[in-house]
Amino acid sequence: MSAPQPKRRIVITGIGAVTPLGLGASTLHDRWAAGVCGIADGAGFCRDYEPTEFLSVKEARRLDRVSQLALVASAEAVSDAGWGEELPYDPMRIGCVIGTGIGGIETVEIQHDVMRDRGAKMVSPLGVPQYMPNAPAAAVSMRHRLQGQMYGVVSACSGGAHAIGSALRMIQYGDADAVVCGGAEATLTEFGFACFNAMQALSPTGVSRPFDLRRDGFVMGEGAGVLVLEELSAAQARGATIVGELAGYGSTSDAYHLTAPQPSGEPAARAIELALSDAGVSAGDISYVNAHGTSTQLNDAAETRAIKRALGESAMKIPVSSTKSAIGHLLGAAGAVEAVATIRTLCTKVIAPTLGYEVPDPELDLDYVPGEARPLLASNGHPPVALSNSFAFGGHNVALVLRGAPV
Amino acid sequence: MPAVTSEQVESRVIETLASFGPDASQITRDATFEELDIDSLDLVELAQVVEDEYGVVLKGEDMKELKTVGESIDLIVARAE
Numbered sequence: 039m040s041a042p043q044p045k046r047r048i049v050i051t052g053i054g055a056v057t058p059l060g061l062g063a064s065t066l067h068d069r070w071a072a073g074v075c076g077i078a079d080g081a082g083f084c085r086d087y088e089p090t091e092f093l094s095v096k097e098a099r100r101l102d103r104v105s106q107l108a109l110v111a112s113a114e115a116v117s118d119a120g121w122g123e124e125l126p127y128d129p130m131r132i133g134c135v136i137g138t139g140i141g142g143i144e145t146v147e148i149q150h151d152v153m154r155d156r157g158a159k160m161v162s163p164l165g166v167p168q169y170m171p172n173a174p175a176a177a178v179s180m181r182h183r184l185q186g187q188m189y190g191v192v193s194a195c196s197g198g199a200h201a202i203g204s205a206l207r208m209i210q211y212g213d214a215d216a217v218v219c220g221g222a223e224a225t226l227t228e229f230g231f232a233c234f235n236a237m238q239a240l241s242p243t244g245v246s247r248p249f250d251l252r253r254d255g256f257v258m259g260e261g262a263g264v265l266v267l268e269e270l271s272a273a274q275a276r277g278a279t280i281v282g283e284l285a286g287y288g289s290t291s292d293a294y295h296l297t298a299p300q301p302s303g304e305p306a307a308r309a310i311e312l313a314l315s316d317a318g319v320s321a322g323d324i325s326y327v328n329a330h331g332t333s334t335q336l337n338d339a340a341e342t343r344a345i346k347r348a349l350g351e352s353a354m355k356i357p358v359s360s361t362k363s364a365i366g367h368l369l370g371a372a373g374a375v376e377a378v379a380t381i382r383t384l385c386t387k388v389i390a391p392t393l394g395y396e397v398p399d400p401e402l403d404l405d406y407v408p409g410e411a412r413p414l415l416a417s418n419g420h421p422p423v424a425l426s427n428s429f430a431f432g433g434h435n436v437a438l439v440l441r442g443a444p445v
Numbered sequence: 446m447p448a449v450t451s452e453q454v455e456s457r458v459i460e461t462l463a464s465f466g467p468d469a470s471q472i473t474r475d476a477t478f479e480e481l482d483i484d485s486l487d488l489v490e491l492a493q494v495v496e497d498e499y500g501v502v503l504k505g506e507d508m509k510e511l512k513t514v515g516e517s518i519d520l521i522v523a524r525a526e
Protein backbone atom coordinates (compact mmCIF):
# COMPACT_ATOMS: atom_id res chain seq x y z
CA MET A 39 0.00 0.00 0.00
CA SER A 40 1.38 3.39 -0.94
CA ALA A 41 1.62 6.14 1.64
CA PRO A 42 -1.26 8.64 1.55
CA GLN A 43 -0.49 11.82 -0.33
CA PRO A 44 0.11 14.84 1.87
CA LYS A 45 -2.93 17.08 2.14
CA ARG A 46 -2.96 20.15 -0.04
CA ARG A 47 -2.50 23.30 2.02
CA ILE A 48 -5.38 25.73 1.73
CA VAL A 49 -4.95 29.43 2.29
CA ILE A 50 -7.33 32.31 2.77
CA THR A 51 -6.81 35.11 0.28
CA GLY A 52 -9.89 37.24 0.92
CA ILE A 53 -12.38 37.88 3.69
CA GLY A 54 -15.60 39.86 3.94
CA ALA A 55 -18.27 40.49 6.54
CA VAL A 56 -21.43 42.44 7.10
CA THR A 57 -22.43 42.44 10.76
CA PRO A 58 -24.21 44.49 13.39
CA LEU A 59 -20.86 46.27 13.89
CA GLY A 60 -20.94 47.53 10.32
CA LEU A 61 -19.66 46.77 6.85
CA GLY A 62 -16.36 45.02 6.47
CA ALA A 63 -14.12 42.39 8.02
CA SER A 64 -11.75 44.96 9.52
CA THR A 65 -14.64 47.00 10.90
CA LEU A 66 -15.94 43.91 12.67
CA HIS A 67 -12.71 43.14 14.49
CA ASP A 68 -11.56 46.73 15.04
CA ARG A 69 -14.84 47.79 16.66
CA TRP A 70 -15.17 44.63 18.70
CA ALA A 71 -11.58 45.01 19.97
CA ALA A 72 -12.36 48.64 20.85
CA GLY A 73 -15.23 47.44 23.03
CA VAL A 74 -18.06 48.53 20.73
CA CYS A 75 -21.22 46.43 20.91
CA GLY A 76 -23.43 46.25 17.82
CA ILE A 77 -26.49 45.08 19.71
CA ALA A 78 -29.36 47.53 20.13
CA ASP A 79 -32.88 46.98 21.43
CA GLY A 80 -32.12 43.34 22.12
CA ALA A 81 -31.04 42.40 18.59
CA GLY A 82 -28.09 42.70 16.25
CA PHE A 83 -29.38 44.42 13.11
CA CYS A 84 -27.04 45.28 10.22
CA ARG A 85 -28.04 48.92 10.40
CA ASP A 86 -25.23 50.12 8.13
CA TYR A 87 -26.38 47.94 5.24
CA GLU A 88 -28.37 49.83 2.61
CA PRO A 89 -29.52 47.51 -0.24
CA THR A 90 -29.54 50.19 -2.95
CA GLU A 91 -25.81 50.78 -2.45
CA PHE A 92 -25.02 47.18 -3.39
CA LEU A 93 -27.81 45.82 -5.57
CA SER A 94 -29.65 46.58 -8.77
CA VAL A 95 -33.43 46.89 -8.53
CA LYS A 96 -33.73 43.45 -10.09
CA GLU A 97 -31.29 41.84 -7.63
CA ALA A 98 -32.90 43.53 -4.63
CA ARG A 99 -36.41 42.35 -5.44
CA ARG A 100 -35.29 38.84 -6.33
CA LEU A 101 -33.16 38.21 -3.25
CA ASP A 102 -34.28 37.73 0.30
CA ARG A 103 -32.24 39.73 2.81
CA VAL A 104 -30.25 36.58 3.66
CA SER A 105 -28.93 36.40 0.09
CA GLN A 106 -28.38 40.16 -0.06
CA LEU A 107 -26.14 39.99 2.99
CA ALA A 108 -24.26 37.05 1.46
CA LEU A 109 -23.62 39.16 -1.65
CA VAL A 110 -22.27 42.07 0.37
CA ALA A 111 -19.80 39.86 2.23
CA SER A 112 -18.78 37.93 -0.88
CA ALA A 113 -18.17 41.12 -2.88
CA GLU A 114 -15.76 42.29 -0.19
CA ALA A 115 -14.03 38.91 0.06
CA VAL A 116 -13.62 38.50 -3.70
CA SER A 117 -12.31 42.04 -4.03
CA ASP A 118 -9.97 41.50 -1.05
CA ALA A 119 -8.62 38.41 -2.84
CA GLY A 120 -7.78 40.63 -5.80
CA TRP A 121 -10.11 38.80 -8.13
CA GLY A 122 -11.10 41.23 -10.84
CA GLU A 123 -13.50 40.84 -13.72
CA GLU A 124 -11.26 38.04 -14.96
CA LEU A 125 -11.31 35.15 -12.49
CA PRO A 126 -7.85 33.73 -11.66
CA TYR A 127 -8.93 30.12 -12.31
CA ASP A 128 -11.18 28.26 -14.72
CA PRO A 129 -14.66 29.28 -13.46
CA MET A 130 -15.68 25.60 -13.50
CA ARG A 131 -12.87 25.00 -10.97
CA ILE A 132 -14.14 27.61 -8.50
CA GLY A 133 -16.68 26.35 -6.00
CA CYS A 134 -19.17 28.19 -3.81
CA VAL A 135 -20.57 26.92 -0.51
CA ILE A 136 -22.70 29.19 1.68
CA GLY A 137 -24.37 27.96 4.84
CA THR A 138 -27.50 29.25 6.50
CA GLY A 139 -29.53 28.17 9.47
CA ILE A 140 -32.95 29.20 8.28
CA GLY A 141 -32.92 30.65 4.75
CA GLY A 142 -35.27 33.35 3.49
CA ILE A 143 -37.72 33.50 6.37
CA GLU A 144 -38.84 37.06 5.62
CA THR A 145 -39.99 35.91 2.17
CA VAL A 146 -41.89 33.01 3.69
CA GLU A 147 -43.70 35.40 6.03
CA ILE A 148 -44.53 37.93 3.31
CA GLN A 149 -45.78 35.31 0.85
CA HIS A 150 -47.76 33.51 3.53
CA ASP A 151 -49.51 36.81 4.27
CA VAL A 152 -50.19 37.25 0.54
CA MET A 153 -51.77 33.80 0.42
CA ARG A 154 -53.98 34.47 3.45
CA ASP A 155 -54.99 37.97 2.33
CA ARG A 156 -55.30 37.62 -1.44
CA GLY A 157 -55.41 33.91 -2.20
CA ALA A 158 -52.97 31.22 -3.24
CA LYS A 159 -52.95 32.39 -6.86
CA MET A 160 -51.32 35.68 -5.86
CA VAL A 161 -48.28 34.11 -4.19
CA SER A 162 -45.16 35.35 -5.97
CA PRO A 163 -43.24 33.08 -8.35
CA LEU A 164 -40.17 34.55 -6.66
CA GLY A 165 -41.15 32.97 -3.34
CA VAL A 166 -39.29 29.68 -3.67
CA PRO A 167 -36.14 31.09 -5.31
CA GLN A 168 -36.00 33.68 -2.53
CA TYR A 169 -36.52 31.45 0.48
CA MET A 170 -34.76 28.24 -0.55
CA PRO A 171 -31.78 27.73 1.77
CA ASN A 172 -29.42 27.41 -1.21
CA ALA A 173 -30.44 30.87 -2.46
CA PRO A 174 -27.46 32.68 -0.85
CA ALA A 175 -25.03 30.25 -2.53
CA ALA A 176 -26.83 30.62 -5.86
CA ALA A 177 -26.75 34.41 -5.60
CA VAL A 178 -23.01 34.50 -4.86
CA SER A 179 -22.29 32.05 -7.67
CA MET A 180 -24.30 34.11 -10.17
CA ARG A 181 -22.81 37.44 -9.09
CA HIS A 182 -19.21 36.24 -9.43
CA ARG A 183 -19.81 33.67 -12.20
CA LEU A 184 -18.46 30.76 -10.12
CA GLN A 185 -19.27 27.57 -12.01
CA GLY A 186 -17.68 24.80 -9.96
CA GLN A 187 -19.53 22.83 -7.26
CA MET A 188 -22.05 25.12 -5.59
CA TYR A 189 -24.51 24.42 -2.81
CA GLY A 190 -25.93 25.58 0.49
CA VAL A 191 -25.13 23.93 3.78
CA VAL A 192 -27.87 23.62 6.37
CA SER A 193 -26.81 22.91 9.95
CA ALA A 194 -28.34 25.70 12.03
CA CYS A 195 -25.68 27.62 13.92
CA SER A 196 -22.85 25.52 12.48
CA GLY A 197 -23.85 26.19 8.86
CA GLY A 198 -21.16 28.77 8.18
CA ALA A 199 -18.41 26.64 9.72
CA HIS A 200 -19.57 23.49 7.92
CA ALA A 201 -19.54 25.44 4.65
CA ILE A 202 -15.92 26.44 5.24
CA GLY A 203 -14.98 22.87 6.16
CA SER A 204 -16.70 21.49 3.05
CA ALA A 205 -14.89 24.05 0.94
CA LEU A 206 -11.56 23.04 2.47
CA ARG A 207 -12.14 19.41 1.56
CA MET A 208 -13.31 20.33 -1.94
CA ILE A 209 -9.96 21.93 -2.72
CA GLN A 210 -7.92 19.35 -0.81
CA TYR A 211 -9.55 16.56 -2.79
CA GLY A 212 -8.81 18.34 -6.05
CA ASP A 213 -12.40 19.05 -7.03
CA ALA A 214 -11.74 22.79 -7.10
CA ASP A 215 -8.81 25.22 -7.17
CA ALA A 216 -10.64 27.86 -5.12
CA VAL A 217 -13.90 28.17 -3.23
CA VAL A 218 -15.89 31.16 -2.07
CA CYS A 219 -17.45 30.00 1.18
CA GLY A 220 -19.18 31.23 4.30
CA GLY A 221 -22.57 31.76 5.86
CA ALA A 222 -25.48 34.19 5.92
CA GLU A 223 -28.55 34.75 8.07
CA ALA A 224 -31.41 37.24 8.31
CA THR A 225 -34.00 36.05 10.78
CA LEU A 226 -34.80 39.29 12.61
CA THR A 227 -38.46 39.10 11.70
CA GLU A 228 -41.63 38.91 13.77
CA PHE A 229 -41.93 35.17 13.19
CA GLY A 230 -38.20 34.59 13.73
CA PHE A 231 -38.31 36.28 17.12
CA ALA A 232 -41.53 34.49 18.03
CA CYS A 233 -40.07 31.06 17.28
CA PHE A 234 -36.77 31.58 19.08
CA ASN A 235 -38.59 33.21 21.98
CA ALA A 236 -40.92 30.24 22.24
CA MET A 237 -37.87 28.03 22.78
CA GLN A 238 -36.76 30.36 25.59
CA ALA A 239 -33.43 30.54 23.80
CA LEU A 240 -33.31 34.34 23.64
CA SER A 241 -32.09 36.59 26.42
CA PRO A 242 -35.09 38.25 28.12
CA THR A 243 -32.81 41.11 29.18
CA GLY A 244 -31.49 41.53 25.62
CA VAL A 245 -27.87 41.33 26.78
CA SER A 246 -25.28 39.00 25.28
CA ARG A 247 -22.71 38.17 27.97
CA PRO A 248 -21.17 34.81 27.20
CA PHE A 249 -19.66 32.84 30.11
CA ASP A 250 -20.86 35.43 32.69
CA LEU A 251 -22.79 34.06 35.68
CA ARG A 252 -25.75 36.31 34.74
CA ARG A 253 -26.05 35.04 31.14
CA ASP A 254 -29.68 34.35 30.31
CA GLY A 255 -29.87 33.42 26.64
CA PHE A 256 -28.59 34.59 23.29
CA VAL A 257 -29.29 37.79 21.42
CA MET A 258 -30.20 37.17 17.80
CA GLY A 259 -28.23 38.96 15.11
CA GLU A 260 -28.05 38.99 11.32
CA GLY A 261 -25.24 39.23 8.81
CA ALA A 262 -22.86 37.28 6.64
CA GLY A 263 -19.22 36.27 6.49
CA VAL A 264 -17.37 35.01 3.44
CA LEU A 265 -13.84 33.67 2.84
CA VAL A 266 -11.98 33.02 -0.38
CA LEU A 267 -9.98 29.81 -0.14
CA GLU A 268 -7.26 28.83 -2.59
CA GLU A 269 -4.68 26.10 -2.80
CA LEU A 270 -1.38 27.45 -1.42
CA SER A 271 0.89 26.96 -4.45
CA ALA A 272 -1.73 28.29 -6.87
CA ALA A 273 -2.28 31.35 -4.67
CA GLN A 274 1.48 31.94 -4.50
CA ALA A 275 1.85 31.43 -8.25
CA ARG A 276 -0.65 34.18 -8.98
CA GLY A 277 0.99 36.47 -6.42
CA ALA A 278 -2.01 36.58 -4.11
CA THR A 279 -1.80 38.25 -0.72
CA ILE A 280 -2.33 35.46 1.77
CA VAL A 281 -4.19 36.55 4.90
CA GLY A 282 -4.14 33.20 6.68
CA GLU A 283 -4.33 29.46 6.38
CA LEU A 284 -7.29 27.17 6.97
CA ALA A 285 -5.23 24.48 8.60
CA GLY A 286 -7.76 22.07 10.03
CA TYR A 287 -11.40 21.05 10.22
CA GLY A 288 -13.17 18.62 12.49
CA SER A 289 -16.84 17.82 12.93
CA THR A 290 -18.97 15.47 15.02
CA SER A 291 -22.57 15.18 16.20
CA ASP A 292 -24.06 14.86 19.66
CA ALA A 293 -26.94 12.48 18.80
CA TYR A 294 -28.28 13.59 22.15
CA HIS A 295 -31.05 16.23 22.03
CA LEU A 296 -32.76 18.46 19.47
CA THR A 297 -31.56 21.66 21.10
CA ALA A 298 -29.48 21.01 24.24
CA PRO A 299 -25.77 20.28 23.87
CA GLN A 300 -24.41 17.03 25.21
CA PRO A 301 -23.52 18.30 28.70
CA SER A 302 -20.13 16.59 29.07
CA GLY A 303 -18.93 18.28 25.88
CA GLU A 304 -17.35 15.03 24.74
CA PRO A 305 -18.57 15.02 21.12
CA ALA A 306 -17.71 18.72 20.81
CA ALA A 307 -14.27 18.01 22.26
CA ARG A 308 -13.79 15.31 19.66
CA ALA A 309 -14.53 17.81 16.89
CA ILE A 310 -11.80 20.06 18.29
CA GLU A 311 -9.36 17.14 18.53
CA LEU A 312 -10.12 16.15 14.94
CA ALA A 313 -9.47 19.71 13.77
CA LEU A 314 -6.15 19.88 15.67
CA SER A 315 -5.08 16.54 14.25
CA ASP A 316 -6.16 17.60 10.75
CA ALA A 317 -3.97 20.70 11.13
CA GLY A 318 -1.10 18.70 12.58
CA VAL A 319 -0.93 20.89 15.68
CA SER A 320 -1.20 20.17 19.39
CA ALA A 321 -3.14 21.97 22.11
CA GLY A 322 0.01 23.83 23.18
CA ASP A 323 0.25 25.44 19.73
CA ILE A 324 -3.10 27.21 20.10
CA SER A 325 -2.76 30.92 20.96
CA TYR A 326 -6.44 31.83 20.95
CA VAL A 327 -9.90 30.26 20.96
CA ASN A 328 -12.78 32.08 19.31
CA ALA A 329 -15.59 30.42 21.23
CA HIS A 330 -19.08 29.65 20.06
CA GLY A 331 -20.00 31.33 23.39
CA THR A 332 -23.70 32.01 22.87
CA SER A 333 -24.54 33.40 26.33
CA THR A 334 -26.92 30.54 27.07
CA GLN A 335 -26.51 28.58 30.29
CA LEU A 336 -26.13 25.26 28.51
CA ASN A 337 -23.82 26.15 25.62
CA ASP A 338 -21.29 28.08 27.62
CA ALA A 339 -21.04 25.33 30.23
CA ALA A 340 -20.79 22.47 27.70
CA GLU A 341 -18.35 24.41 25.52
CA THR A 342 -16.09 25.14 28.50
CA ARG A 343 -16.02 21.43 29.28
CA ALA A 344 -15.32 20.60 25.63
CA ILE A 345 -12.41 23.05 25.45
CA LYS A 346 -10.92 21.64 28.63
CA ARG A 347 -11.37 18.07 27.45
CA ALA A 348 -9.78 18.74 24.08
CA LEU A 349 -7.00 21.11 25.09
CA GLY A 350 -6.13 19.59 28.47
CA GLU A 351 -3.81 21.61 30.71
CA SER A 352 -3.19 24.14 27.93
CA ALA A 353 -6.84 25.19 28.12
CA MET A 354 -6.28 27.18 31.31
CA LYS A 355 -3.60 29.33 29.63
CA ILE A 356 -5.33 30.04 26.32
CA PRO A 357 -7.42 33.22 25.94
CA VAL A 358 -11.02 32.41 24.95
CA SER A 359 -13.39 35.14 23.74
CA SER A 360 -16.79 35.25 22.08
CA THR A 361 -17.61 37.47 19.11
CA LYS A 362 -21.28 37.06 20.06
CA SER A 363 -20.68 39.43 22.97
CA ALA A 364 -20.35 42.20 20.37
CA ILE A 365 -22.80 41.19 17.62
CA GLY A 366 -25.13 38.59 19.09
CA HIS A 367 -25.74 35.19 17.57
CA LEU A 368 -25.78 35.22 13.77
CA LEU A 369 -26.97 31.58 13.58
CA GLY A 370 -25.94 30.13 10.20
CA ALA A 371 -23.64 33.09 9.58
CA ALA A 372 -21.97 32.85 12.98
CA GLY A 373 -19.29 30.29 12.13
CA ALA A 374 -18.20 32.21 9.04
CA VAL A 375 -18.29 35.66 10.63
CA GLU A 376 -16.34 34.31 13.59
CA ALA A 377 -13.78 32.67 11.28
CA VAL A 378 -13.36 36.11 9.70
CA ALA A 379 -12.95 37.68 13.15
CA THR A 380 -10.41 35.01 14.06
CA ILE A 381 -8.38 35.68 10.92
CA ARG A 382 -8.37 39.38 11.76
CA THR A 383 -7.21 38.44 15.26
CA LEU A 384 -4.29 36.53 13.75
CA CYS A 385 -3.50 39.35 11.31
CA THR A 386 -3.65 42.19 13.85
CA LYS A 387 -2.32 40.16 16.79
CA VAL A 388 -5.07 41.72 18.91
CA ILE A 389 -7.43 39.54 20.92
CA ALA A 390 -10.81 41.21 21.38
CA PRO A 391 -12.50 40.71 24.74
CA THR A 392 -15.70 38.97 25.75
CA LEU A 393 -17.75 42.14 26.19
CA GLY A 394 -19.98 42.33 29.25
CA TYR A 395 -18.14 39.54 31.04
CA GLU A 396 -17.97 40.80 34.63
CA VAL A 397 -19.30 38.20 37.03
CA PRO A 398 -17.45 34.90 36.73
CA ASP A 399 -19.44 31.69 36.92
CA PRO A 400 -17.61 29.47 39.43
CA GLU A 401 -18.25 26.49 37.16
CA LEU A 402 -16.62 28.16 34.17
CA ASP A 403 -12.96 28.77 34.84
CA LEU A 404 -11.19 29.54 31.57
CA ASP A 405 -9.61 32.88 30.65
CA TYR A 406 -12.53 34.55 28.85
CA VAL A 407 -10.61 37.77 28.15
CA PRO A 408 -12.56 40.13 30.39
CA GLY A 409 -12.38 43.90 30.12
CA GLU A 410 -10.32 44.95 27.17
CA ALA A 411 -8.39 43.72 24.18
CA ARG A 412 -4.94 42.28 24.71
CA PRO A 413 -2.03 41.33 22.46
CA LEU A 414 -1.97 37.89 20.90
CA LEU A 415 1.20 36.15 21.99
CA ALA A 416 2.54 34.18 19.08
CA SER A 417 4.75 31.18 19.58
CA ASN A 418 8.48 31.39 18.74
CA GLY A 419 8.38 33.20 15.45
CA HIS A 420 5.87 30.81 13.89
CA PRO A 421 2.58 32.08 12.55
CA PRO A 422 0.03 31.97 15.40
CA VAL A 423 -2.65 29.30 15.44
CA ALA A 424 -6.25 29.76 16.63
CA LEU A 425 -9.32 27.63 17.06
CA SER A 426 -12.88 28.68 16.12
CA ASN A 427 -15.79 26.65 17.49
CA SER A 428 -19.36 26.33 16.22
CA PHE A 429 -22.11 24.25 17.78
CA ALA A 430 -25.74 24.06 16.80
CA PHE A 431 -29.29 23.03 17.56
CA GLY A 432 -29.52 19.51 16.23
CA GLY A 433 -26.22 18.54 17.81
CA HIS A 434 -23.75 19.73 15.15
CA ASN A 435 -20.18 20.34 16.33
CA VAL A 436 -17.58 22.02 14.12
CA ALA A 437 -14.08 23.22 14.89
CA LEU A 438 -11.80 25.11 12.51
CA VAL A 439 -8.07 25.61 13.04
CA LEU A 440 -6.77 28.81 11.48
CA ARG A 441 -3.16 29.84 11.16
CA GLY A 442 -1.66 33.25 10.51
CA ALA A 443 -0.19 33.88 7.06
CA PRO A 444 3.08 32.05 6.36
CA VAL A 445 5.97 34.31 7.40
CA MET B 446 -67.29 46.05 -15.63
CA PRO B 447 -66.14 49.23 -17.39
CA ALA B 448 -64.35 48.71 -20.66
CA VAL B 449 -60.57 48.61 -20.42
CA THR B 450 -58.76 50.95 -22.75
CA SER B 451 -55.52 50.13 -24.45
CA GLU B 452 -54.01 53.23 -22.83
CA GLN B 453 -54.94 52.05 -19.35
CA VAL B 454 -53.43 48.62 -19.93
CA GLU B 455 -50.31 50.09 -21.48
CA SER B 456 -49.73 52.37 -18.55
CA ARG B 457 -50.31 49.58 -16.03
CA VAL B 458 -48.04 47.13 -17.89
CA ILE B 459 -45.23 49.67 -18.19
CA GLU B 460 -45.53 50.59 -14.52
CA THR B 461 -45.41 46.93 -13.52
CA LEU B 462 -42.45 46.11 -15.76
CA ALA B 463 -40.57 49.16 -14.46
CA SER B 464 -40.95 47.83 -10.92
CA PHE B 465 -39.09 44.71 -12.05
CA GLY B 466 -35.90 46.62 -12.80
CA PRO B 467 -35.67 48.12 -16.30
CA ASP B 468 -35.63 51.89 -16.67
CA ALA B 469 -39.14 53.15 -17.46
CA SER B 470 -37.85 55.15 -20.44
CA GLN B 471 -36.70 51.93 -22.14
CA ILE B 472 -40.13 50.31 -21.90
CA THR B 473 -41.84 51.04 -25.20
CA ARG B 474 -44.36 48.99 -27.15
CA ASP B 475 -41.57 47.81 -29.47
CA ALA B 476 -39.12 46.86 -26.73
CA THR B 477 -38.59 43.11 -26.42
CA PHE B 478 -38.66 41.35 -23.08
CA GLU B 479 -35.21 40.03 -23.85
CA GLU B 480 -33.83 43.56 -24.26
CA LEU B 481 -35.45 44.58 -21.00
CA ASP B 482 -34.06 41.53 -19.19
CA ILE B 483 -37.61 40.47 -18.35
CA ASP B 484 -37.66 36.71 -17.90
CA SER B 485 -40.30 34.04 -17.34
CA LEU B 486 -40.50 34.72 -13.59
CA ASP B 487 -41.21 38.39 -14.28
CA LEU B 488 -43.91 37.45 -16.80
CA VAL B 489 -45.64 35.25 -14.24
CA GLU B 490 -45.72 38.22 -11.89
CA LEU B 491 -47.07 40.43 -14.67
CA ALA B 492 -49.78 37.83 -15.31
CA GLN B 493 -50.77 37.95 -11.64
CA VAL B 494 -51.15 41.74 -11.78
CA VAL B 495 -53.17 41.49 -14.97
CA GLU B 496 -55.49 38.84 -13.55
CA ASP B 497 -55.94 40.80 -10.34
CA GLU B 498 -56.74 44.08 -12.15
CA TYR B 499 -58.58 42.98 -15.28
CA GLY B 500 -59.70 39.43 -14.54
CA VAL B 501 -57.71 38.27 -17.56
CA VAL B 502 -56.09 34.89 -17.07
CA LEU B 503 -52.79 34.49 -18.92
CA LYS B 504 -51.37 30.97 -18.92
CA GLY B 505 -47.79 29.94 -19.42
CA GLU B 506 -48.39 29.02 -23.07
CA ASP B 507 -49.89 32.50 -23.71
CA MET B 508 -46.84 34.16 -22.20
CA LYS B 509 -44.34 32.02 -24.10
CA GLU B 510 -45.45 33.50 -27.39
CA LEU B 511 -45.00 37.08 -26.26
CA LYS B 512 -41.85 38.79 -27.48
CA THR B 513 -42.58 42.49 -27.07
CA VAL B 514 -44.28 44.77 -24.59
CA GLY B 515 -46.81 45.75 -27.28
CA GLU B 516 -47.80 42.13 -27.89
CA SER B 517 -48.55 41.65 -24.22
CA ILE B 518 -50.66 44.80 -24.11
CA ASP B 519 -52.63 43.75 -27.21
CA LEU B 520 -53.26 40.28 -25.79
CA ILE B 521 -54.54 41.65 -22.49
CA VAL B 522 -56.82 44.17 -24.18
CA ALA B 523 -58.19 41.49 -26.54
CA ARG B 524 -58.88 39.10 -23.70
CA ALA B 525 -60.50 41.80 -21.57
CA GLU B 526 -63.10 42.63 -24.22
